[in-house]
Amino acid sequence: MKRRYLGVIILAGILLMNIIFTQYMVHQYYYENYENVLIFGGLNIVLFPLAVFAYKKTINMRA
Amino acid sequence: MSDKNNKIPFNEDNYTHNIERNNERKLDRRGFMKTLVGAAGVFAVSSLPWGAVAAKELMGLGEKEYPHKKITDVSKLPIGDAVEFKFPGDHDDAILIRLSDNKYVAYQNACTHLRCPVFWVKEQGEMICPCHHGKFDVKTGAPTAGPPRRPLPEIQVKVEKDAIYAVRVKRYEA
Numbered sequence: 001m002k003r004r005y006l007g008v009i010i011l012a013g014i015l016l017m018n019i020i021f022t023q024y025m026v027h028q029y030y031y032e033n034y035e036n037v038l039i040f041g042g043l044n045i046v047l048f049p050l051a052v053f054a055y056k057k058t059i060n061m062r063a
Numbered sequence: 064m065s066d067k068n069n070k071i072p073f074n075e076d077n078y079t080h081n082i083e084r085n086n087e088r089k090l091d092r093r094g095f096m097k098t099l100v101g102a103a104g105v106f107a108v109s110s111l112p113w114g115a116v117a118a119k120e121l122m123g124l125g126e127k128e129y130p131h132k133k134i135t136d137v138s139k140l141p142i143g144d145a146v147e148f149k150f151p152g153d154h155d156d157a158i159l160i161r162l163s164d165n166k167y168v169a170y171q172n173a174c175t176h177l178r179c180p181v182f183w184v185k186e187q188g189e190m191i192c193p194c195h196h197g198k199f200d201v202k203t204g205a206p207t208a209g210p211p212r213r214p215l216p217e218i219q220v221k222v223e224k225d226a227i228y229a230v231r232v233k234r235y236e237a
């Protein structure tokens with residue numbers, strides 16, 4: 001069985017971006033740049049369907 | 064004992080016969096990816112409240128003026144001394160410092176690093192956070208040393224009939 005790690009890599013990247021956006025969001029909140037909070041919060045939310053999409057695309061991928 | 068494998072030909076449902084542990088397929092690659100997707104979902108959900116409070120602030124609901132609150136009497140606060148009070152809520156610690164005859168400064172004294180209470184050191188003329196030795200400029204609330212990077216939120220005060228009142232919390236000028 002040949003293993004394909006592309007999906008895992010993509011999802012790990014998405015999770016890394018999640019962490020970065022969350023950090024930015026919280027910091028921008030305390031700096032009171034509320035537009036940026038909404039932008040990064042929105043990006044965080046968009047990443048979730050993206051993650052589901054990446055999972056479904058890569059889970060049955062044949063080598 | 065199960066006799067599901069005791070038939071000929073036996074009903075084979077694993078590849079190797081000898082792997083019979085509980086949950087052995089639970090953390091394979093597919094399960095791991097599901098966990099990752101779930102974590103992304105947790106991030107998405109947890110950013111919702113931040114977005115909500117940010118939107119609330121953007122719509123100006125957070126700009127409200129709080130009822131003026133008496134902190135102390137002028138006569139009870141000698142020059143160079145500080146008094147702690149709560150403003151605007153009952154759990155928002157704040158500190159009022161009298162710098163000279165008519166100059167008062169007040170800040171919410173939760174350190175902007177990890178929210179330890181910042182206190183006023185009269186001898187050194189600066190505000191110090193005891194947790195990680197963060198220091199703040201007493202005139203502006205700006206951080207001067209240590210881990211904090213953001214200024215303390217300033218509280219506008221007003222002197223009226225020999226008493227000092229807290230009026231409102233100033234916005235940052237980012």
